[in-house]
Amino acid sequence: MLNRETLFVVINPTLQKHVAFERAISIANSRSIKPHIVTFIGVDSTRIDDNPANAALFRTDQWVEEHIHAPLRQHNLTSTVIYSWCSHWANSIVHSASECDASLILLRTEPNVGPKFTFNNAKWRVFKESKCPVLLVRSEERPHSGVVLAAVKWQTHNEEQKILNAKILRQAKAVAAQTGSQLHVVNAYKDSLSHPNRGALLAQADVPNANAHLLQGDSTQVVASVAKGLNADIVVAGTKGHSYSSHQVKVAKLEQLISLVTVDLLIVNQDH
Numbered sequence: 001m002l003n004r005e006t007l008f009v010v011i012n013p014t015l016q017k018h019v020a021f022e023r024a025i026s027i028a029n030s031r032s033i034k035p036h037i038v039t040f041i042g043v044d045s046t047r048i049d050d051n052p053a054n055a056a057l058f059r060t061d062q063w064v065e066e067h068i069h070a071p072l073r074q075h076n077l078t079s080t081v082i083y084s085w086c087s088h089w090a091n092s093i094v095h096s097a098s099e100c101d102a103s104l105i106l107l108r109t110e111p112n113v114g115p116k117f118t119f120n121n122a123k124w125r126v127f128k129e130s131k132c133p134v135l136l137v138r139s140e141e142r143p144h145s146g147v148v149l150a151a152v153k154w155q156t157h158n159e160e161q162k163i164l165n166a167k168i169l170r171q172a173k174a175v176a177a178q179t180g181s182q183l184h185v186v187n188a189y190k191d192s193l194s195h196p197n198r199g200a201l202l203a204q205a206d207v208p209n210a211n212a213h214l215l216q217g218d219s220t221q222v223v224a225s226v227a228k229g230l231n232a233d234i235v236v237a238g239t240k241g242h243s244y245s246s247h248q249v250k251v252a253k254l255e256q257l258i259s260l261v262t263v264d265l266l267i268v269n270q271d272h
Contacts, residue, residue, distance in 0.1 A: 005035035008102035008132075010093055011068070013041050014048050014056040018067065020108040020137040023264075027104075028077050030179065037077050038100050039068055040093060042084035044122050090125035098131050105134045109258070127239055127254070127267050133171055136258065136265045148176040149232040150185045150205070151223045151257070154196035160270055164238040167268045169205055172236040175266065184230055186213040188222035220253055224260035236266045 009024040021039065028035050041064075050057070064081070072079045080100070086092035097105050107126065127134055150172035152165045169185070176183040185205045187196050195214070202212055215222045227235050239254045258265060 004033055005031065005103040006038055006100050007035050007104050007106060008038045008040060008093075008097040008100055009106040010040045010042070010108075012043055012048075012108075013059045013063070014043060014054070018108070019139060020106040020135075021068075021071075023135070023137045024106050025071060025075055025077065029075055034077060035103070037072060037079040038082060038096075038102065039072075039079060040082045040084060040096055041068075042082075042086065042089060042092060044089040045087060046089075046122065090122035090129075093126055094129045094131070102132050104132055105130055106137055107134060108137045128269055129271075130269070131271060134267045136267060138262060138264050144179070144181075145231045145233050146179075146181045147230045147232045148172050148179070148181045148183050149223075149227050149230060149235045150183065151219075151235060151237045152185060152187050152201070153219070154187050154201045155189055155194045160240055164240060164268070164270055166204075167270070168236055168238045171266060171268050173206070175234060175236065179233070181233065182211065183207050184211045184213065184226070184232070186215070186223050186226045188215055188217055188219035191216065220256040220260055223257055227261050227263060232263055234264045234266055235261055236268070238268045238270075240270060 007024045007028060009021050011018050011021055024037055028037060048054075048057070068081060069079070082096055084092045084096070093105065105126065107123065150168050152168055153161055154165060156162060156165070172183055172185075175181070183205065185201060185207055187201065189195050198209075198212060198214055201214075202209060205212065213222075213226045215226070223235065223237070226232075235257075237254060237257060254267065
């Protein structure tokens, strides 16, 4: 018997539109065995207007009924609601998702403002420390194009990157199978000396030659360009970590990628 999935969706109750919650329902409805939905209601206090005059800081049981329980009942989905008052927003998400044995965490993000996307330390900790993949939902659902794009770095000798590559491909294949989509793979390289082995990549990804995009250039620019050209529904990428100091943020490649793509990103780390 197939194990039933648990989708763990994070909701900021101060917002009016909950695209990650809507995406969780859409994903659940696409499964032959409908997953259980865990709705985590909590706020990152560093990202909201904490003034008591802000009416969005206060929600009633009627709001929860209208925005959470009613839509789930409408789609015949079983659910659990978790309310969190924890000041350690990211840690509470990672801990609760692990306790629920979640198979996927869904987070929303805002559209880019300006040329660069920025994430605070808390959300990066969710990416790095979660025990399951994290789906970063960019916007409301759009027409299905039938393309899943996996971003790998095949020309590596680093064992951690090799493990991450394998996990990216495994997740991308699963998404493609679940959605009936075509899998494409993109790999950027710096120069001819670092050209990846196309044959090995094709064998591991199990895709036709036309679905492997090996291009010279900056990795984030290449991935974003290929995603746009293919009109991909989702990009599957990975992270090995993100460095922070008290005064300066070292920008990770993943952060740069998030700033360039306009579709959902499924993010895996080495611990999944």
